[in-house]
Amino acid sequence: MHPVRKQRLMVVLFILFGAAVAVALITFALRDNINLFYSPLEIAEGKAPVGTQIRAGGMVLEGSIKRDPNSLRVDFIVTDYAAQVPVSYTGILPDLFAEGQGVVAAGKLNSSGLFEATEVLAKHDENYMPPEVQSAVDAAAETLSP
Amino acid sequence: MWQFFHKLGSPRWFYEISGRWLPWLALLTAALLLTGAVWGLAYAPPDFKQGNSFRIIYFHVPASAVSMACYMVMAMAGAVSLIWRMKLAEVVMKCCAPIGASITFIALVSGAIWGKPTWGTWWVWDARITSVLVLFFLYLGVLALYEAFDNKEAAGKACAVLSLVGCVNIPIIYWSVEWWYSLHQPATIKFTEQSSMHPDMLQPLLVMIAGFYCFFAVALLLYTRSEILFRERNTKWVRALVEKSVG
Amino acid sequence: MFFNNFSELMAMDGHGAYVWAVVLISLLVLSSQIIIPLGRSRRFFVQQRMRLRRESNQ
Numbered sequence: 001m002h003p004v005r006k007q008r009l010m011v012v013l014f015i016l017f018g019a020a021v022a023v024a025l026i027t028f029a030l031r032d033n034i035n036l037f038y039s040p041l042e043i044a045e046g047k048a049p050v051g052t053q054i055r056a057g058g059m060v061l062e063g064s065i066k067r068d069p070n071s072l073r074v075d076f077i078v079t080d081y082a083a084q085v086p087v088s089y090t091g092i093l094p095d096l097f098a099e100g101q102g103v104v105a106a107g108k109l110n111s112s113g114l115f116e117a118t119e120v121l122a123k124h125d126e127n128y129m130p131p132e133v134q135s136a137v138d139a140a141a142e143t144l145s146p
Numbered sequence: 147m148w149q150f151f152h153k154l155g156s157p158r159w160f161y162e163i164s165g166r167w168l169p170w171l172a173l174l175t176a177a178l179l180l181t182g183a184v185w186g187l188a189y190a191p192p193d194f195k196q197g198n199s200f201r202i203i204y205f206h207v208p209a210s211a212v213s214m215a216c217y218m219v220m221a222m223a224g225a226v227s228l229i230w231r232m233k234l235a236e237v238v239m240k241c242c243a244p245i246g247a248s249i250t251f252i253a254l255v256s257g258a259i260w261g262k263p264t265w266g267t268w269w270v271w272d273a274r275i276t277s278v279l280v281l282f283f284l285y286l287g288v289l290a291l292y293e294a295f296d297n298k299e300a301a302g303k304a305c306a307v308l309s310l311v312g313c314v315n316i317p318i319i320y321w322s323v324e325w326w327y328s329l330h331q332p333a334t335i336k337f338t339e340q341s342s343m344h345p346d347m348l349q350p351l352l353v354m355i356a357g358f359y360c361f362f363a364v365a366l367l368l369y370t371r372s373e374i375l376f377r378e379r380n381t382k383w384v385r386a387l388v389e390k391s392v393g
Numbered sequence: 394m395f396f397n398n399f400s401e402l403m404a405m406d407g408h409g410a411y412v413w414a415v416v417l418i419s420l421l422v423l424s425s426q427i428i429i430p431l432g433r434s435r436r437f438f439v440q441q442r443m444r445l446r447r448e449s450n451q
Contacts, residue, residue, distance in 0.1 A: 005229050005230060008228055008229045009229050011228070012225050012228055012229060012310060015307060015310045015311060016310055016311075016313060016314075019310070019311040019313070019314045020314050023314045023315075023318070027318070031326070034273050034326045035273075035326045035327040035328075036270065036271075036272040036273070036326070036327050036328050036329055037327050038327075039327065057327060057329075093266070094263075094264070094265060094266030095263060095264070095266075096195060096196065096264055096265075096266075097266075101195075104270075104329050119266075119267075120266065121265045121266045121267055121270065121329060122264060122265050122266055123265070123329055123331070124195060124196065124264055124265070124331055125331050125332075125342075126331045126332045126333060126334045126342050127334075127342045127343070128193050128200060128203070128334065128342070128343040128344060128347050129193065129194050129343075129344050129347075130191030130192065130193070130194065130344055130346060130347070131191070131192065131193075131194040132191075133191075133194075133344055134194035135194075
């Protein structure tokens with residue numbers, strides 16, 4: 001390659017490398033802020049601040065949803081199968097909210113360890129399946145399990 | 147190989163050969179997009195959890211994929227224009243910006259519209275969504291930077307450097323859902339393992355992705371051709387074209 | 394077809410507004426990226442023809 005072009009190529013590579021290092025350092029320094037939510041384990045370990053607006057994310061524990069018959073209040077437990085966080089929420093839940101489904105709740109952790117949510121978002125996974133195929137899969141799983 | 151490279155640098159050769167490809171490519175694009183859209187919207191089965199709102203995937207995923215691919219094309223063209231001072235590469239880089247901005251806009255808006263019925267919110271500042279918004283602003287930045295310079299040679303160089311720096315964002319977008327906790331789900335189509343989607347739903351999605359890639363190629367050719375005409379307006383061959391167009 | 398009739402296809406079990414909004418926006422934005430460069434080329438030819446005519450009249 002022509003020496004001038006080689007020099008320009010080095011400049012291009014230097015720009016790429018410099019930008020990558022700068023951004024890597026920034027994202028590493030801000031890694032806690034880039035995470036959208038705290039996992040139940042992090043909350044149990046006390047890594048999440050109490051009394052300030054945060055988000056908690058995980059799975060809704062099977063059989064943990066308790067709906068108040070007189071209001072829109074819902075209590076449920078968010079788990080990552082390592083720790084559990086009780087959540088209370090008053091309001092309308094998204095359609096996809098269900099037991100065993102991922103959720104991200106925004107709100108405050110009170111001193112007794114209850115997460116008082118002001119917003120609950122459903123987190124869905126990357127699996128897509130037609131309804132009849134999914135029911136067939138579920139039926140097969142049931143016959144296989146003892 | 148080198149001869150091809152030199153030919154590619156000739157705007158006239160590019161204009162003539164792309165004029166021959168365009169009708170076929172446009173036809174292929176229209177066929178792919180039409181087939182994919184009808185198949186995905188009307189014939190594919192709904193999702194067991196999301197129902198019919200999942201059909202937005204047939205626009206959201208192709209737009210998101212092409213928004214990143216377009217950026218890589220822009221950055222590579224920028225690098226070639228910096229290293230080899232190839233005029234055509236600079237034109238291609240400049241022409242990628244409006245197309246990329248439009249397609250990123252589709253990805254963002256379709257994602258927001260999809261988010262409302264599934265997540266329960268239009269927008270959340272998670273890593274994936276924010277980094278795609280940064281991608282949108284990078285495209286707008288290249289567009290604005292180019293217009294800010296009176297000296298178009300300097301404009302081309304500045305835009306090439308900006309698009310190279312912005313390259314860092316592409317792997318961040320791609321892996322954001324794995325590196326950080328986010329609301330956005332991980333990728334459905336994987337290169338290394340089986341896709342987590344039923345084939346009846348995946349096939350129209352692949353057709354749509356191919357359609358969006360072809361669309362990008364068509365739009366890029368159209369933009370590049372009109373820019374070449376303008377830049378070469380004083381050459382003999384463009385004058386001959388203009389004279390021919392009178393009849 | 395998955396849907397029984399046209400109105401079901403439009404409604405999509407209540408998600409129609411979301412899905413069709415995305416389709417409409419995509420269509421508008423994509424077609425703009427075809428119309429803008431085509432219009433530019435057309436305008437170029439019109440302007441250059443006028444320039445050629447001016448130059449030949451002088």
